[in-house]
Amino acid sequence: MYRRRRKPILxxxxxxLLLSGIGFVLLLLILSKILFVLFYLFGGVLLVAVVLWFAWRWWWYR
Structure with missing residues (x-):
């Protein structure tokens, strides 16, 4: 009867282990850059939408 070969411990x-850590850090860095760009663009669009909404209300109710 033979013993099953166990998986190597990391x-x-x-x-x-070092390569896995570097990959994880790079993945987090890339994801944070993507999220930063998305929130930056969404914030700009939201700001323009609020300004246009206030301008429309001012023009409609004057």
């Missing part, structure tokens, strides 16, 4: 392979 912290016994420091190079793989």
């Amino acid at each position: 912290w016994r392979q420091p190079f793989l």
Whole structure:
């Protein structure tokens, strides 16, 4: 009867652990940049929409 080969433990392979950490940090960095751009654009569109809404109300009710 033979023993099943166990999966290698991650912290016994420091190079793989280091690459995983670098990949995770890069993924977070890319996601934060994407979210920053999306919120920046959405904020600009929201600001323009509020200004147009106030201008329309002022023009409609004068």
